Structures are given as C-alpha cells and as structure tokens.
Amino acid sequence: MNTQPSKPINFIDLKAQREYLGVKIDNAINNVVNSCAFIMGPQVREFEAKMAQFAGAKYALSCANGTDAIALPLMAWGVGEGDAVFCPSFTFAATAEVIPWVGATGVFVDVYQDTYNMDVAHLEASIEKVIAEGKLKPKVVIAVDLFGQPADYPKIRAICDKYGMKLISDSAQGFGCTLNGKHPIEWADCQTASFFPAKPLGCYGDGGAVITNSQEDWDLMDSLRVHGKAVAGDLEGKTFDHDPKYMNMRIGMNSRLDTIQAAVLIEKLAIYEEEIEKRNEIAAYYYEGLKDVCVAPVVIENGVSNWAQYTIEVPNRDGLMAHLRENGVPSAAYYPIPMHVQGPYLGFVNTGYGTLPITENKADVVMSLPMHPYLDKETQDYIIAKIKEFLTK
Numbered sequence: 001m002n003t004q005p006s007k008p009i010n011f012i013d014l015k016a017q018r019e020y021l022g023v024k025i026d027n028a029i030n031n032v033v034n035s036c037a038f039i040m041g042p043q044v045r046e047f048e049a050k051m052a053q054f055a056g057a058k059y060a061l062s063c064a065n066g067t068d069a070i071a072l073p074l075m076a077w078g079v080g081e082g083d084a085v086f087c088p089s090f091t092f093a094a095t096a097e098v099i100p101w102v103g104a105t106g107v108f109v110d111v112y113q114d115t116y117n118m119d120v121a122h123l124e125a126s127i128e129k130v131i132a133e134g135k136l137k138p139k140v141v142i143a144v145d146l147f148g149q150p151a152d153y154p155k156i157r158a159i160c161d162k163y164g165m166k167l168i169s170d171s172a173q174g175f176g177c178t179l180n181g182k183h184p185i186e187w188a189d190c191q192t193a194s195f196f197p198a199k200p201l202g203c204y205g206d207g208g209a210v211i212t213n214s215q216e217d218w219d220l221m222d223s224l225r226v227h228g229k230a231v232a233g234d235l236e237g238k239t240f241d242h243d244p245k246y247m248n249m250r251i252g253m254n255s256r257l258d259t260i261q262a263a264v265l266i267e268k269l270a271i272y273e274e275e276i277e278k279r280n281e282i283a284a285y286y287y288e289g290l291k292d293v294c295v296a297p298v299v300i301e302n303g304v305s306n307w308a309q310y311t312i313e314v315p316n317r318d319g320l321m322a323h324l325r326e327n328g329v330p331s332a333a334y335y336p337i338p339m340h341v342q343g344p345y346l347g348f349v350n351t352g353y354g355t356l357p358i359t360e361n362k363a364d365v366v367m368s369l370p371m372h373p374y375l376d377k378e379t380q381d382y383i384i385a386k387i388k389e390f391l392t393k
Ligand SMILES: *Cc1c(COP(=O)(O)O)cnc(C)c1O
Pocket: 065, 066, 067, 068, 091, 092, 094, 095, 144, 170, 172, 173, 194, 195, 196, 206, 207, 208
C-alpha cells in the first residue's frame, strides 16, 4: 500500500484517455483530414448540437477557447464603458480579463470558506456599493464553477433578477457539473466552457463554447465569432445587390473551433458522463482517506462536481507539496496569487490586500492532488499514505 507505483504518477493522464478512446480518435481525425473541411466542417455543428443536448439547453456555440467564450456574450449584450461586471478574484485570470476587453469595469467578489465559489452576500454588498458610488451601472455577474463544482446559482440568479443583471456561468472547469440535477444554464443566461486539454472535457488543442437558450444571442455570437458577419437576423426583410457574406454588421473577432477539435470532442463527449462518474468515485476515495488529516472539499448541497481539481487545505501547503514532489507525486497550487492584488487588475473595484479576506487566505493554503478518471486505487493509496506521512509526523 505504501510502495511507489511502478509507473510515474500524472497530475492529469491524457495518455490513458487517449489509449482508452483508441481508434475512434484516429478515425475522427482522419475523417476531417481526408475531407479537408478544416474550418466549420459538419463536425462543428454536430458537436454543438450534442453539447447543447448534454447541458439540457437549446443551443451551443463553439469558439476558439474558453476565454473568448466569456467575451462573446459580453460583446453580444453590448456591455462596455460605464458598466460594472462582477466576478470572483479566486479564479483563473481569463474570468476577469475579458471585462476590460469590452471597456467595462470589473468588481471582485469574495468566495465562501467551504465551496470556494462566489459569496452571494458579498456580491450583493458589492452591487450596493457600486450603486451608491453612482459611477457604474451593475450589468453582469460572472460566476465561476471553481474546481468543477457548481456555484450557488439559485441565489445568484435571484440577485441578478433583483438588480436587472445578466448572469454568465464560467464553467471552463465545471462543464458537466450539476445542481439539483440541472446544469448551470438552468439559471445562467449563458454558460461557457473551455476545451483546453487539461480541463475535464478537453480537446487536442484550444477550444471553447457558449451554451444558451436564446436564439437571438446565439445568432449575435455566431456573427461575432466570424468578424461580425451578417446573420439571419441582419438580413431579414432586406434585399442586397451583392453577396451579404462580405457584409460586416458589427465589430467581431475570429474565434472558431477547428473541425478537427470538434471531431475529437464528439468522441470525448460520448464518454464524458461515464468519466464524471469515475471522477466522483475517485473523489470519494480521496475524501475517505484524507478527511481526518486535512480540510477536504465541500460540495454545495444537491450539487455534483466534475472534480476538475481535488483540492485540499493544509497549513503548511508548500511543505506538503515539496514532500509529495520528493516522493514522485505531482500537485499544484490553484491559485497562489488572487486576481485582485495583481497589477493589471488594480483598476477594478475591490482590489488590494485586505479587501477579500477569504480569497487571500485560500491562496495560501489550498493545493490540488492528481485527479483524472483513470487514476487507480493503488496510486491513490500511495498518494494518501504520503500525505498522511507528512501531516501526522
Ligand atoms: C481555463 C479557464 C478559462 C479559460 O479557458 P481557455 O480555454 O484557456 O481560454 C476561463 N475561466 C476559468 C475559470 C478557467 O479555468
């Protein structure tokens, strides 16, 4: 039980999954290569339909990465100068980065002690603060499903409704997580995903998607992802004496998902439900093994995480990480420096040390353990033993 596994331990094991999928992946990629439909080939639409179905939503719009996926709804809704967009500081940079892209002002919100997700009381206090200052108009909340577990969507939706705001669920890590059996799009106006290879649903390069129930938003974002091209809504009731293909109706960008990536994702999505189950078994095994020696993750009531990360808290985080490294166990600290203290983000509201105490504390104590659907019990036993060895000595 205490002996090191013969194979190196991976933090995320993409090779094991690739072997499991086998020839299906080869065929999927070969089909695209042979068809030469590299851009917007039929697999893109097929994947979008399957992605929407998976999430229980009407539409999915694929794009180049999970960062653009958050920017696209902001652009579609015309969010810009004078608007306030609220997001957590305890997240990956992309969540906050897209806010200044569109000229809006970000407002950082603290997180809960136990779930690491947006603190609804602090969200409302921050909205009230912005209203009282009178310079910005609260427009959008971007909630993050950090480490794969759903944010408190019913409460966040209620706040958004109270203040007439839109809600984006940044599910870059969390796509596949549910609350009361529903995906975040049940509450959010748009739910976004990243297919960066290390995310739970990753492709073989960069990719992203936006899920929505609004046909109008889908059309606008379809235009925006291809340089503001004219879409059905732009052409209705109008006639043109030239090809409307080259008409640009708005300032957009180039953010398409490659056909090869869509083909890979079709195969990966087909096993994703099964993988989420395995991830939950692995998380439960970690929980049993470690709950007495460290702060174990807490998932929101009636929530199911996809366990993008299995994150524990220990006082001497750096010491434990070094001990594990010496014993061949990779680990990672997500995220050691909160966004609200980083230079480029000091123009947001709620910045600097002392403003978000829980976020600041978490950054010092959290660490994530190897987590992927192909992690075997022997390896987990070894990881658990090595953690206990350090924490109980
Ligand atoms: C990875 C990530 C993103 C960005 O996704 P990319 O595909 O890398 O652009 C956005 N938000 C969160 C929370 C992420 O973890």
